[in-house]
Amino acid sequence: xxxxxxxxGGWRLLGDPRRFPxxxxxxxxxxxxxxxxxxxxxxxxxxxxxxxxxxxVLKHCHAAAVMxxxxxxxxxxxxSAISTCLEDCxxxxxxxxxxxxxxxxxxxxxxxxxxxxxxxxxxxxxVSWSLEYQIKNNQLHKTYQPSYLVTLNVEExxxxxxxxxxSFSCTMEQLQDLVGKLKDAAKSLERASQM
Amino acid sequence: MLPPASLQEEPPRAAVGELGRLAVELLRRGxxxxxxxAAARKLNIDIDTVQHGVEGLTYLLTESSKVMIxxxxxxxxxxxxxxxxxxxxxxxQLYLDNRKEIRSVLGELxxxxxxxxxxxxxxxxxxxxxxxxxQIKPAVTIKLHLNEKDDQTAHVLQTxxxxxxxxxxxxxxxxxxxxxNHCRRIVRNMK
Numbered sequence: 001x002x003x004x005x006x007x008x009g010g011w012r013l014l015g016d017p018r019r020f021p022x023x024x025x026x027x028x029x030x031x032x033x034x035x036x037x038x039x040x041x042x043x044x045x046x047x048x049x050x051x052x053x054x055x056x057v058l059k060h061c062h063a064a065a066v067m068x069x070x071x072x073x074x075x076x077x078x079x080s081a082i083s084t085c086l087e088d089c090x091x092x093x094x095x096x097x098x099x100x101x102x103x104x105x106x107x108x109x110x111x112x113x114x115x116x117x118x119x120x121x122x123x124x125x126x127v128s129w130s131l132e133y134q135i136k137n138n139q140l141h142k143t144y145q146p147s148y149l150v151t152l153n154v155e156e157x158x159x160x161x162x163x164x165x166x167s168f169s170c171t172m173e174q175l176q177d178l179v180g181k182l183k184d185a186a187k188s189l190e191r192a193s194q195m
Numbered sequence: 196m197l198p199p200a201s202l203q204e205e206p207p208r209a210a211v212g213e214l215g216r217l218a219v220e221l222l223r224r225g226x227x228x229x230x231x232x233a234a235a236r237k238l239n240i241d242i243d244t245v246q247h248g249v250e251g252l253t254y255l256l257t258e259s260s261k262v263m264i265x266x267x268x269x270x271x272x273x274x275x276x277x278x279x280x281x282x283x284x285x286x287x288q289l290y291l292d293n294r295k296e297i298r299s300v301l302g303e304l305x306x307x308x309x310x311x312x313x314x315x316x317x318x319x320x321x322x323x324x325x326x327x328x329x330q331i332k333p334a335v336t337i338k339l340h341l342n343e344k345d346d347q348t349a350h351v352l353q354t355x356x357x358x359x360x361x362x363x364x365x366x367x368x369x370x371x372x373x374x375x376n377h378c379r380r381i382v383r384n385m386k
Contacts, residue, residue, distance in 0.1 A: 115332065117325075117327075121352055123355075124352050131373070133381060146378075149308065150366070166341075166350050169308040169309070169310045175311070175366065177311075177313075178311060178314055178366065179370065185335050185337075189333065193333070
């Protein structure tokens with residue numbers, strides 16, 4: 001696992017007990033994780049334990065910490081890989097351990113966050129349906145047939161913005177065809193997962 | 196159902212056969228002025244009469260098919276025209292022979308929502324992305340083909356395994372509804 005020169009510089013500062021006493025170091029780690037997982041940046045850095053740190057240094061070190069967390073998450077790095085990387089930045093054993101502990105606690109949430117970044121087709125989240133019985137219309141009387149209206153609820157994509165739900169009508173036979181094909185897909189999934 | 200005024204005078208038998216054919220073609224494919232000219236020459240009547248006759252027959256056939264009028268009611272309706280029995284039988288036969296097709300043409304005119312045409316699916320497993328390596332993320336990619344206002348559209352969508360099972364369960368419930376007592380009772384009483 002490798003960090004950029006800028007990040008390494010930040011970590012060297014973080015490893016320096018004169019620049020970053022113990023409490024400040026822990027506060028910064030917490031702030032870095034919170035800013036990634038919750039998206040709050042300001043509040044984390046307003047921690048009282050960090051008030052004595054020079055703002056430029058604080059900004060540099062926050063960035064370095066975030067970069068290290070993201071790189072470890074992206075590569076699914078194990079403890080030894082992270083330790084080696086931080087040792088190269090001259091961090092003492094205790095600080096490395098603190099980082100690894102905090103990282104481990106938040107590893108799963110981080111993985112979910114990273115996995116959700118990226119493009120994919122619109123994602124179906126739910127389906128709603130209604131069943132109607134058609135009696136007549138102004139062109140044709142005595143039609144007498146059931147009809148389904150199906151809406152596939154699609155997750156709102158921040159890119160598209162608009163309401164992308166897909167709605168369509170279908171006869172009973174068509175719905176049976178649709179369900180049959182979905183069941184084929186599910187069966188294939190099951191078989192694939194058993195391989 | 197009142198027959199149209201254009202059928203007031205009894206037309207000759209051959210004419211009805213020919214005009215009937217033209218009327219059905221009108222409903223299938225729209226007006227064909229050349230065919231009217233040909234028919235007018237063949238039957239030795241003027242083209243306006245041909246046109247009115249065809250329009251009258253078209254109206255008769257369309258209205259009868261629209262309400263799905265019974266044989267008896269059809270015969271009662273055209274009786275008022277005072278045609279011969281033979282001609283009435285011809286008209287009735289014209290109606291019965293073409294009713295199904297005319298109804299399906301009329302059905303096309305109804306207001307329509309996008310409707311289902313076909314579904315294609317594909318299983319994918321995402322192994323890595325720019326932001327995360329070493330993944331195993333199964334997904335089902337679906338291409339939903341719909342008929343929308345004379346065009347076919349295709350929507351590419353994706354879902355995960357658990358949502359897929361949920362979709363199947365929900366839609367199976369939907370299919371099951373038609374078999375419930377409530378729905379069966381309504382269908383019986385509607386007919």
